[in-house]
Each structure stands twice: as structure tokens, then as C-alpha cells.
Amino acid sequence: KNEVEQSPQNLTAQEGEFITINCSYSVGISALHWLQQHPGGGIVSLFMLSSGKKKHGRLIATINIQEKHSSLHITASHPRDSAVYICAVRYSRFPAGKSTFGDGTTLTVKP
């Protein structure tokens, strides 16, 4: 079983819809990272979280350390949001700093 589980695996939405992608993990972590990978392959770092919530434009990321769960929300989704969203966690114990990745959520936003 992967230590980082993302859901859903695939998501199709209509433009303008509110989107939520979930990430659950089973290990102690020092930080959680949301990444976006565009269809061309490039990877962009969206958020690095250790607690609470962060917002950047239409993207919001939250984390609940007790429940070992994080969500990435996209408000007013747009076709350009279509990408693979990857959750990664950084271990807090040995090997400290090592990261494990989820399998990604493929988001398609239709106009």
C-alpha cells in the first residue's frame, strides 16, 4: 500500500466548477507538497504546507495533521487547470527529508 494515497485518480469537470483533490498519508511528516504537472511534462510547485491553509489565486490547500489528510481546492475551474496534480510528503523521521509521492490526480476541465 502506498504511503500516500490520492483521490480521485481521474476527475473531469465543467469550466467554473469547484474542484477538490484529496491526499491521505500514513507516515509522520514535516511538510506536504502539492505539485502540478502540465500535459507537456513540466512540473510546478504549488504549495508547501506544514499546517493550516494556504491560498494562491484560485487555489487553496489545507492540511489536517491529526487526520493525516490534505486537500487541494480549485475555485472557478478553467480548462488551463487541466493537469496532473501530485501530492508529496516529506518524512519527519528517518530518513528525514525523504519524500514520497502520490500517484497523481488527472484533472480535465472542459469548456
Place this chain on the structure above:
Amino acid sequence: DARVTQTPRHKVTEMGQEVTMRCQPILGHNTVFWYRQTMMQGLELLAYFRNRAPLDDSGMPKDRFSAEMPDATLATLKIQPSEPRDSAVYFCASRGVSSYNEQFFGPGTRLTVL
């Protein structure tokens, strides 16, 4: 426009050959990561350096892979000898001084080993 650069962008080689991939982190960033992405395994962390010193390379096959930072502006990942199962996209990323800074990814090197 600060960005991480990687060379080459594409590499096709024959099994058994040596492959060297290079990464130039963003100036001033002191932490450099090497990742590998395949369809089967997804993204994996191979190794990372802080202030040019290797902190963790447990994700890297030791017998054929080696990673170094000859200086603060260059990181290298070498495979010798290469095997078809090494075919993947290799990403380099760098991060600033704070461990809670986000990482900036390079465009990747797409390696095909025939």
C-alpha cells in the same frame, strides 16, 4: 527570470553506455533534488544535496548511479552502465535556504536506453 536548467533535454543511448545529466540550480538555492518519473513508478526521489553535501541518496541504485555537486552551480547525475529500465524523465529541482520553501523544477531530461 530565474529558473532551473537541465541538459540535455533528450538523450537516446544504447544499453551499457555512460549517461551524464546536468542541472544548474537557481542562483542562491542551496538544496538540489534529483527525481525520476516513469509511467510505472510515478515520481521518485533519487537523491538530494544541501550546500553541495549529499543528504540522502537512498532512492538511487548505488551500483550504477552516482550524483555529485562539483560546485554550487552544477549538479550531475551519472548512470554507468545504463540499462533499458533506466528509461525515464529525470527532473532536477532546487530550493532556497528555508526548508519550507517550495521547490523549483527543471524541464527534465528524457532518457531512452535502447
